[in-house]
Amino acid sequence: MTAEDGVAPVAADGVAAVAADRIAPGAADRVAPGALDRTTPVAVVGTGTMGRGIAQVALAAGHQVWLYDAAEGRAKTAADAIAVRIDRMVEKGKLPAGDYAARLLPAASLSELADCGLVIEAIAEQLHVKQGLFAELENIVSVDCLLATNTSSLSVTEIAGSLSRPGRFVGLHFFNPAPLLPLVEVVSGFATDEAAAACAYETAKAWGKTPVRSADTPGFIVNRIARPFYAEAFRLYEERVADPATIDAVLRECGGFKMGPFELTDLIGQDVNEAVTRSVWQAFFQDPKFTPSLAQQRLVQSGRLGQKSGQGWFSYGEGAQRPEPATEPPADAPDRITVHGDLGPAKALVKLAQEAGIEVGFEDDAEPYIELRGGGQLFPTDGLPAGAYEGEDFLVFDWSFDYAAATRIALAAGPRTGQKARAEAAGLFQAMGKKVTYIPDVPGMIVARTIAMLVDLAADAVAREVASQEDADTAMRLGVNYPVRLLDWAAEAGELTVACVLRNLHEYHPTGRYGPTPGLLGRIDPLEYRDLR
Structure with a gap:
């Protein structure tokens, strides 16, 4: 920065x-x-x-x-x-x-x-x-x-x-x-x-x-670990998953980051941010985990450097207005849901649903998900698209560092998911006081793939003795104002959960970009990792 x-x-x-x-x-x-x-x-x-x-x-x-x-x-x-x-x-x-x-x-x-x-x-x-x-x-x-x-x-x-x-x-x-x-x-x-x-x-x-x-090391602590915050957003844009305003809104309002990567790089300067990314990538001998963005390169080549030039991902001229993120219209909430298994970091949703007047039932289950009144099944993303689940009416929702504080949730529906289940899922989160954004059914969604990559690079930096865990977490909190201490959060949420997202992303993008680093795998029981689906 x-x-x-x-x-x-x-x-x-x-x-x-x-x-x-x-x-x-x-x-x-x-x-x-x-x-x-x-x-x-x-x-x-x-x-x-x-x-x-x-x-x-x-x-x-x-x-x-x-x-x-x-x-x-x-x-x-x-x-x-x-x-x-x-x-x-x-x-x-x-x-x-x-x-x-x-x-x-x-x-x-x-x-x-x-x-x-x-x-x-x-x-x-x-x-x-x-x-x-x-x-x-x-x-x-x-x-x-x-x-x-x-x-x-x-x-x-x-x-x-x-x-x-x-x-x-x-x-x-x-x-x-x-x-x-x-x-x-x-x-x-x-x-x-x-x-x-x-x-x-x-x-x-x-x-x-x-x-x-x-x-x-290239990028030292902050500029090394922070690369995925920009890179994943730009990759999602290049894959036409969502527009910059929507990706920013999801990372900000669902993920809890203070600024989205598009508005932040406009503030930093696209030329500056792209040069740091390229420098780190080249210094790591073009490691795919640090690959620069072609879309950002084109932005720089066109002279659209952000706020300082009046145009970047967004316009900053007189009277310029920021595009609105994609947001679902109001929908009816289910009067009852059933929570299966342990929702882990998403368990705050149970209390929010109850406070919204929704009856909540519970079922013991190895697989954590929310069953909607109409039969739809809503899973916290594990990196697989909703379409990878067998059956109909499957949906996935994105990660958040703090589901209670989040004001927006990103959802994705599988190809066999009906409109009724889509609307009911949107209505559930809207009843909890959250805006809802549907994105295409892509592996890792937006926040989950970003957080998983950040945690992976932080664990890798600590394992390689670039910095202690205390210094790595402190640097990311103070240097780029992340809402949590990454490795502390991962330990609480489960490094296995993070590795699961990365392994599933790697299955769909087998370039080496998403394969978990030895630093992250070293924090996980090898047998548990082997048994991941």
Whole structure:
């Protein structure tokens, strides 16, 4: 969700040579653990949106902050803008009064950063430009200065690859807007010393952020795990399952996500989101789990980049109106239903039905489903289409993290399902206070396939030691505002249920995209997985 915003590249020449005694012969290539003392100067290179935000965070934490940008005059402009923001925060009581302006210093050259204990780069996402910058900085700052990149898509290991002291190099990936969003991914490259990563972690924490530790993997934690949120929606659109407004509404109002993927990528910028997706896919050697969307590529090629261009998946010109999602007309609710088996996460529907005045009966059954008065059978989706069930009048309903709070439910009916059963199913959910959207009978529906893929990649990241489970769940909650902690939710709902959806999706799409990862399978009893239908 973060991206560099066109910051001018840093010049590769014109920097004064540093005094030889600043690099002590034989000095240990290590940074002392613990947070940087607030008396330690910090520098930010690059003064676009991210650079200014990071500088503001360091300034508010009490550091002297140097700003440098290769574009002449831009550091001074950024410093003035940050000072105005800080003044407003002081006026509103969000910050105590202080000498902020006196501690915010624009630098005319990189050599002025010589006494800094931390330098954070936030320049253009171009590998050679970043490598050139740090090669210069290495000859300017002292050996105990921590060097950090705010890259969101490049390899921390590769950026540091040409440095003579890569041990003090680390990723500090802030999220935009940096002053507001709490998450910081602390990324250790292949050669990063543990002391350097620990210092970066503790410093971010001292700045009031919530840091998480990540290995140097494509996309780190958030941009790696989050890819299916966009990819599955775009795949559903390409398969003509539903239009963007409807898919967004189902993921938002049924799934519980704060924004739908189409409106969110319009906000981020289609070019930015597509570039991150393509970068992760290529870095994983074109793993089908990360395959980019042809539809999104065409959107970018046409110049429809989202809100910033006035047109993306949706229009943003003057008087533009958002299309309405597909919603069923009112239908009569059944006066009685029978609940078979354990509905698991969907058991909240029982209470909602009773509160709506619907009589609810119960039957012991290995298979969880709701039997309608007219004989229709309504199953929580297990990844199979409704048409895969034997018999007539079978329907499936989509997943939700919270069925009680959901305001919309997606349904799909099998090819042998009559109109009476369709209407009765819609009426049941409408009586519970929910809008109803019917979609074509596709494997995994909308929310279930999205959640299953997110959980799968989260489990895979933890198994590969990209991050701990605690950090992975925290990153997704804070970095992209997911409504639950993914792996905690999966443990409660049942990882076997998630694996079932993925295996059934794989049966219909045997490309490798949906096959459960070893990380997810490692959380499941192999015999139970073998016996899945």
